[in-house]
Amino acid sequence: MAEAADREDRTEEPTQKRLDDAIRRGDVAKSQEVSTFLALGAMTLALLLAGGWSGRALTLDLRHFLGNAHLVPDGPGAMLAAGRRALLVGLQAAALPVGFLMVAALAAGLLQHRPLWTVEPLKPKFERLSPGAGFKRIFGLQALGRFGKGLLKIAVVGVVAGVALWGERERLEALVTLEAADLVRVMTQVALRLLGLALAIYAVIAIGDYVVARFSWMRRLRMSKQELKDELKEQDGNPEIKAKLRQIRAQRLRRRMMAEVPKATVVVANPTHFAVALRYEAGQAAPVCVAKGVDELALRIRSVAEEHQVPVVENPPLARALHAAVEIDDEIPVEHYKAVAEVIGFVLRLKRRAS
Structure with a gap:
């Protein structure tokens, strides 16, 4: 009841100072869907640029290993060397996608808010140890809303992916008859199509989710009339602010x-x-x-x-x-x-x- 009454009292839009203070504490408007969209885009770009090369490299290496398996000594040293070789090929194939994902994770933050260095989110908050607060976080309205949103996303993406795969059913049925190189090429094409459709859906989801996150953030930072008056009094009494105002007026x-x-x-x-x-x-x-x-x-x-x-x-x-x-x-x-x-x-x- 007290929290509801407090929200009702906060009818004024937040001032720039309140927004800046929240950002310095690490409290920013952030949408996880924007990060997911950019991660999907990074994976799609990596697959588009290096999917063919990585697939061919893995295919050739696997073909060489299977074709010459009888020549590999059965000692522990030889098996260790083969394992190192397989690990190196795998790392080479994963280097570009991992690099793109790191850039996408950084870009997701920069697109939503300016660069920020703060340790505030890392500080322990003992109120989170409360069983009641934990139950509310898990089973509250926000948690239910996130759960429903997740189910809706899965349903939409699943339906679109199912429709896309249904159109490729004849090609997929013939995969068992293809050579390894052709199999990789076809699977890459199908994966690119699915990722393209998922990107189109997630673009709409990310934009909508960021708008909602921004609105919720601004609403959460609203101020009561008394808080607004107190902040204006504090600013008027600040010599630096007074000097800045005099400079602006001049x-x-x-x-x-x-x-x-x-x-x-x-x-x-x-x-x-x-x-x-x-x-x-x-x-x-x-x-x-x-x-x-x-x-x-x-x-x-x-x-x-x-x-x-x-x-x-x-x-x-x-x-x-x-x-x-x-x-x-x-x-x-x-x-x-x-x-x-x-x-x-x-x-x-x-x-x-x-x-």
Whole structure:
């Protein structure tokens, strides 16, 4: 009852911090069917690339051994040498499939979540020693769901494999009459067909199972309103997060200022240190500051203004005074009306002369 009530309280989607914390603990959305699909694909690729070669090598080695069995000494040394030879051939034939399976196992994890190094899943969890928890894991709803899903997969794959083999029944009946090399070739073809059908089925199963696993993971990590409030309070009190937020706000303000500079009427500046972009249109009570900056930012404002043919008027005292007195999107103070009016009048006269 308590767990059910707790799940009902968790109505909010998990924050990025909660998701990152879960991933660091090794708690990730993972589907076993994706791993199975990639393992099947690896086996199919290995059989396609090396099935013929491996089959021929095994056939030739077996034929040579059986054809010359009477020449093999019956001492223990000779039998040991024959065993080593058979083991070497078997390892050569299995090297490529095993290598592909290892790559598939690694790719299954990388496709579902980013690379992760953690020892959290290896730590002992004493709550798992509880008989009640163990019974629930074995006979609970999730266990029954996995059991039903497994039966459904077996049924679907079995039906498809049966249909495919039924179409090959005449070839399969003739296998007993074939030479060893032809037998390997036919069996390879049949195996590739079955694996291809299984891959097509498992592609759909893997996609569906991963979507369900991802949904279940996100649902399990949902937060209550109180947990969300507590996390926001914790983040607001973190100096690093505050500094990052200030940096983000400064970057956004700078981008917005740079976008407004081409619309300015004039940029008041001193040679290098200060720049204030003002916009004035007929009907406004006073000019408005659309951008301002010092040093590098001031040079950038001047550069953008010159690129868009916005007049730049050098007036060091007025530039310093405006930079200290006015904020972005605010009208200039009354005490600077006269000086700014002279600058804007000068700019307008220049425009009229130019036109």
